Amino acid sequence: MIALPPNAPSGVAVAEGLNTGVSCFPSRSSYHAFVASFREDGFELCADLCAVDYLTHPGRELPEGVSPERFEVVVNLLSLSRKERVRIRVQLPEMDPRVDSLFDIYPGSEAMEREAYDLVGVLFDGHPDLTRILMPEEWEGHPLRKDYGVGRVPVQFKEAPGPR
Amino acid sequence: MTDPSFRTIERADLLTAETSEGPQELKPRSLTDQAELAREVGAVLRLDGRTLDPTSIDVERRDDETMIINMGPSHPSTHGVLRLMLELDGEVVLRTKPVIGYLHTGMEKTGEELSYVQGATNVTRMDYLSPINNELSYSMAVEKLLGIEVPERAVWIRMMMSEINRISSHLVWMATNGMDLGSTSMMIYGLRERELILAFFEKTAGLRLNLNYVRPGGVAADLPDGWQDDVVVICDTIDARTYEYDELLTGQPIFRDRMIGVAPMTAEEALALSVTGPLLRSTGVPWDLRRTMPYLAYDQVDFDVIVGTYGDNFDRFAIRLNEIRESIKIVRQCVDMMPKGDYRTQDPKVTPPPRARIDESMEALIHHFKLFTEGFHVPVGEVYSAIESPRGELGCYIVADGGPKPYRIHVRAPSFVNLQAVPLLMRGGLMSDTITVISTVDPIMGEVDR
Structure with missing residues (x-):
């Protein structure tokens, strides 16, 4: 079990898997301050950021006090000086998947947050340029959501060209 | 109107x-x-x-x-x-x-529809120049979730193949970088040497590019008879030819003018932009996951982490050239120290029964059928496993829901993240240097767009 940074917001649940590493579960309001405390504590690199849609898998294991929500943003931080990794998972409700951007702490999270917005539809407050990055700009929906219709073809009722 | x-x-x-x-x-x-x-x-x-x-x-x-x-x-x-x-x-x-996004084919979404057995065929197509590293990152994540140990011989085979793959990836980089700077000879030489490696891959795995060789539980097949000779020939040939590249490029005035001092980056900038791999090491940060957070058996082999000073184009070139030499060093040690034993785990949950058993046992046939139709079930959990690919930290984040398919698979592609450094490196440079900057950042678009 790792020691949390000295100035980390209190009341954050921490869980450690057998060989899956350490995860921290801050609330949405304390997420930004929590990550910032890790940045000051020597975690120089934001290795990865992605979003997960837990729509069809609600019964996942979470520590006590963390209520499962549909979306989760997963941040993997890396400390070069201490050779440690930590994973931060923040729960986001279905109706309002919105969280503070890490851009001002880790500028390198910019493209990853854009990807999370593009593919899962999580909004990041304070991101300088939250636009689609992989999908075309006029694309509808977010493909990595579990309720996204794969292979769905929109039906055209008018102006569809005839066979000849 | x-x-x-x-x-x-x-x-x-x-x-x-x-x-x-x-x-x-x-x-x-x-x-x-x-x-x-x-x-x-x-x-x-x-x-x-x-x-x-x-x-x-x-x-x-x-x-x-x-x-x-x-x-x-x-x-x-x-x-x-x-x-x-x-x-x-x-x-x-x-x-x-x-x-970006012109090569986006939804591989992460596809990965949710493939079983864990099939998943390796999917990830191997992301970074098409270093397929072994992609499979390795994925397989290690699945093995962590399953909690299985890989036999020692499989670990060493994986390590050797991953290093051979690193050589071939860096050779293609040398080739295309030479091409971008107008040295078409380098293009031909780089691809010529890579051909040796692809032939060895074909002999081992049956395929040249998208190998599907490293799988959860071990590797797909044992090394072919006489593999030591092939590998030693590859090492000797390429080792000698790296000195030809030195003559062709390193000391050549035109090449040096285009590379030295162009597009420098500091360590703080690289870290803030989450840049990893040769780009990060070129700024003087000795961060190589093979050394700093060892996986496989990298703590048992002897090699150097190549580090630059100025973070400019020439440092990035020199690091990749010398990493070829270091990889050759590791491969030679693998040849000497390769242990005997199984090339995949004997855990029957993951590995199909041997071919001979299928002929005589109904249960073995059913078991084999179940494994390749339904696949094995992975316990509920989530894991992030990272390795050092030729381009940087290649991570694989898998969420398992207890079924035979990953619930979510996310690949932390080093090219995708490293591409964020391009605006910084280009700034204030000349238009003609943009070519060299793209080249030395070395983005593989299959991996960027996934």
Whole structure:
């Protein structure tokens, strides 16, 4: 079990898997301050950021006090000086998947947050340029959501060209 | 003429409608806000690597002084389908915005539909120049979730193949980098040497590019008879030829002029932008996951972590050239120290029964059938496993829901993240140097777009 940074917001649940590493579960309001405390504590690199849609898998294991929500943003931080990794998972409700951007702490999270917005539809407050990055700009929906219709073809009722 | 959608000189925005990407595009300065502008000039990090310094961004420049041009996506030197929007003042690049997504094929979504057995065929197509490393990262994540141990011989086979793959990946980089700088001889030599390695891959795995060789539980097949001879020939040949590359490129005045001092980066900038791999090491940070957080058996072999000083193009070139030599060193040790034993785990949950058993046992046949139709079930959990690919930290984040397919699979692609450094590296450079910058950042578009 790792020691949390000295100035980390209190009341954050921490869980450690057998060989899956350490995860921290801050609330949405304390997420930004929590990550910032890790940045000051020597975690120089934001290795990865992605979003997960837990729509069809609600019964996942979470520590006590963390209520499962549909979306989760997963941040993997890396400390070069201490050779440690930590994973931060923040729960986001279905109706309002919105969280503070890490851009001002880790500028390198910019493209990853854009990807999370593009593919899962999580909004990041304070991101300088939250636009689609992989999908075309006029694309509808977010493909990595579990309720996204794969292979769905929109039906055209008018102006569809005839066979000849 | 009253039609508002008709293109006239008054509605100049409509003239570009056909090629427009909308908000993904680089916009004129008058339409760009401060934070976005800062990112496009690469000024995301100052002082402690956190704060923006508005004074270093020349926001006062008027739009009619500069020109926004589009480069790519099918430009020969963009290594695939990378598209760059560049703002130029004469020959000097002011702002850059990479526009990606032209090779997006939804591989993470596909991965959710494939079982864990099939998953390796999917990830191997991401970074098509280092397929073994992709499979390795994925397989290690699945093995962590399953909690199984891989036999020692499989570990060493994986390590040897991954290093051979690193050599071939860096050789292609040397080749294309030479090509971008006009040295077509290097292009031919690099691909010639890589052919040796691809032939060895074909002999071992049956395929040349997308191998599906490393799988959860071990590797697909044992090394072929006489593999030591092949590997030693590869090592000897390429080791000798790296000195030919030295003569061809390292000491050549034209090449040095194009590379030395061009597009430098500091360690703080690289860390803030989450840059890893040769780009990070070129700035002087000795961070190589093989050494710092060892996986496989990298703590039992002897090799050096190559580190640069200035973070410029030449450092990135020199690091990759010397990493070929270090990889050869590791491969030679693998040949000497290769243990005997199984090449895949004997855990019957993961590994199918041997072929001979299927002929005589109904249960073995059913077991084999179940494993390759339904696949094995992985316990509920989530894991992030990272390895050092030729391009940097290659991570694989898998969420398992207890079924035979991953619930979510996310690949932390080093090229995708490293591409964020391009605006910073391009800033203030010449238009002709953009080619070398793209080349030395070494993005593989299959991995960037996934």
